[in-house]
Amino acid sequence: MDRQIKTLQDKNSYLDLHRQERVTLLEVLDRALDKGVVISGDIVISVADVDLVYLGLKVLLSSVETMERLRGAPMAGAQEEPT
C-alpha cells in the first residue's frame, strides 16, 4: 500500500529507514491494539494483554522529539521519555 508517513515541518528533515519503520510500527500499534472491530465476550479468547496504546503514543512522542534533538534543534516541551 502506498503509505505515507511524514514528520516534522522542515522540508529538509530526514528519517532513516529504521526510524521510518519504527514510526510506522507505532502508528500501527496506535490503531490495531484497541481500535477496529473490538469484540468482547466469552467466545473470544484473550491471548495477551493488548492495552498498550498509550505506551505506543508516548514512545512515538519521544521518537519525534529525539529526532529533533539529533537534528540539533531541541523542541520546547519535550519531556516525555521512552516508557
Next chain:
Amino acid sequence: MKIYAYGIIDFHNKLEEPIEGLEEKGIYNVSYRDIGVTVSELNEETREITDTCILEHEKVVERLMINFTVLPMRFLTVFNTQEDLLSMVEFYYEDFKNNLQRLFNKVEFGMKVIWPADTIKKRIIDVYHKTKHNISVSIDSPAKTFVKEKFEKHIIDKEFQEEANRCIAVVDDYFNKIAVEKKLKRLQTESLLLNASYLVDKDRQNEFKQAFEQLKNAPSDLKFLFSGPWPCYNFITLTKKPSSVDYFNTEDMLNRLLAQQGFAQERNSV
C-alpha cells in the same frame, strides 16, 4: 487449533488470491449470508506481541483493502471454534453491514500535531502577570498566597486549553471540507496538541494530501506526523452489546425474569 480473525469483508465467496497470515498460514473466508470473516488457523496456545506479528496482521488487512471493504478486527482476536466465530457474526451482522456500507470506498488518515507546550505556557504566564487578573497579596499571608497560586493555575490552565482549541480549529479547518468524518483527541499530553483521524473518500485522497502540504508549509511552531491511507480502524461503530452481557449481566434482564415470576414488586421493595 484456534481461529485468528483479521477482518470482516463485503464478500462471501472463496478468496481467489492466496494471502499468507500469521504463522505462514493461508487466509480463508468464512462466509455468513452476504459477508465474510477472513481468518487463518492458529496453532500456538499463546503468542507474544512482537513487531513482526502485529505488522503481519496489518499486512493482511491492507492486502484485503485492495479488493474489498474491510472492517479490521482488533489485533489478537481469536476464536476457539468456527461455531463461535459464526455466532459472533450472526450477533453483530446488522452492525457489520451498516459499517461496511458506511465505509465503502473510504480510507483513514492519521495526523498527530505537536506544539511547543512550554513556550505557549510561558507566554500565557507572561501575559497573565501583565493583566488585571494579577491579585496583589501580602507575602506574609500563606493562606492568601496559596489561594492566589491556585487561582493563577486555574486561569493559566484555562487559557492553555482555550489556546489549544483555537489552534486545533485552525488546523482542522484545512481538512473539514474534505473529510467525511473525523475523530479529534485533544491534548492527550501537554505536547500532543492533537491526535486526529480523518475518514476520506478514496477518490479524494490526493486532495487530502494536498491540504496537509498546505498546512505543513504554513508558518507555525507546530510539528506534524501525517500517515495514511489506513484501514478504517477508528471509524467502526458497534451498537450491540456482547451477548454475554445481554444475557447474564444486566439488571434489566434480571428484573424481566423476576417480573415474569411475579417477584418484581418484592425485589424492588427490599
